[in-house]
Amino acid sequence: MSEEVRPVDYTPDDNLVQPFLIERTGIRGRYVRLGTVLDTILERANLPDPVASLLGELVALGSLLGSTLKYDGIFTLQVKADGALKTMVSDMTSSGSLRGYVGYDAEAVTQLRQEVGDQPEDIVEWLGDGYMAFTVDQGENSERYQGMVELQGPRLADSLRHYFRQSQQINAGILVAVRRTEEGWRGGAVLLERLPDSAKGDVTDISEEDWRRALILMSSCTEEELVDPSISAERLIFRLFHEDGVRVFESQKLDSNCRCSREKVLNVVCSLPEDQVRELSHEDGSVTMKCEFCNTDYHLTPQELDALLQSKGASET
Template identity: 40%
Template sequence: MVPDLTDRDSIQPFQIDGLNLSGRLVRLGETVDQVLTQHCYPEPVSRLLGELMALAAALGSGLKFDGRLTAETRGDGPIRLLAVDFMSDGAMRGYASFDAEGVTAAQDHTATESSPVPRFLGNGLLALTVDQGPDTELYQGIVKLDGATLGDCAHNYFQQSDQVDTALKLAIGDGEDGWHAGALTLQRLAELGAGDEPVFRADREDAWRTGVALLGTATSSELIDGRLSTHDLLYRLFHEEGVRVFDPRAVRFQCSCSDERALAILGQMPAKEIEDLVVDGVLEVVCQFCNRTQVFTPDQIGDAAQES
């Protein structure tokens, strides 16, 4: 079967009835490629940011309300910051701040793939923030960057949070048609069977171990292979346990920056600071996420200051 092209930027929810588990299979193609290539990030930066995008999509798509999930790492390594926004409508954006010379110096091809977090991110934090919109409180979970990979750090987050048990596998790769990222997650369902009968603890634990073991058989290449459809991959992994799929969700790159928002921020800055930033009669603002340059005149900024 020829895979649907939408597989390449999609989130496929599924359920394994025989194990009482649910999950999501994330495939990112053009979405992650646009984020990584428009900044020309070094390969180690691209790999970690791409994995964080897959992680954000996997977790953000599980939210039951409209809003935004932000996944962020901050460390003392050469990659100082990774930040990804996932909106409930499928829009995504990502950004990295790093020391280029430090990244080059830290590259050791014998260890980069197996331990990228300590090598490039160093000591720091992984933060997941949920924003449900105006007039609501932010929810934030934070864990130390304690692990060799971002997947390890995410598992530490799951273990320390009060949420349902979650297992995760991440993948990232660069091919002839650009960057691809993927994620596969499993979560426990409610502790009742199909007929609302209680599921004994021993059976629940056995089902969970079986699901995690099957998830572990998925290879990184399978998670990002555009020639293998999401349906075929899920059937290959879980068909013996009764897997069924639901409507997929589309994912796309979209930045939320705007001239209005930039002017509102500039309008609150002291006039002397604005004067120092003006070059040849204009002030340029470059969005860190989409790399778009916005150009404003002092008169525009002055008008914004009067309105603020």
């Protein structure tokens, strides 16, 4: 709402998705702001700054896109590439739990940092050729939805805009920023959507002038403002769009709870051939498996491993 209808909450808030509506035009939007959740995801992986920054952008973008969908399960945003960064994954559960993982060539990243610095300006330099994939998984009894788009530079957000335009016939405006601050890693992102008319198969009657105006207002937001903990989500949205009236809706809280567990690790071990499991074992016969998302180690003693493999063999006979 505009300030005349209801006072804006100026209390800073983090780790949320805040939906809103520009009332005069009907343009929908979302603002994601990440504080401790993003810092937890990036710090526990002990990543070089430019790698952490790109993964942080993917986590923020995944939160934006995942929050626009109606699903009961897991939304995954994944990048596959042939550059210094090989794989990036961000996923979000329908309850708002976020995770992130990146696989990269450490030597290639070190070389790139010497050549272009620590602030990624063009994803082509870091990712090379590749694609971005979108997956919604609602469990065994539901069909998985998947979309895919080639990477478009110079920012990850450009690939997301291209996906909206080509696959969903939606015009989208996106801003994203990730910064390491004295308090830790912070991220912010804004999404504006110009939705198609389901009856006409075309965009709504929002005029080009109104759409351009909304994009201009959004672009007036600086990257520093996007991640600033002293500005509440509602305050920032009001600051950008109050001239056209803005209504905010109930926000969704986000957290960084990983879904890994010892039970899942045991299931993975059971799914592997015994000779492959033995190849993974240490000299003392134990096995340690690490969660790629949260870096938690799961250790199986030789006795536990033998008992598990014996139980697996018995169940297969």
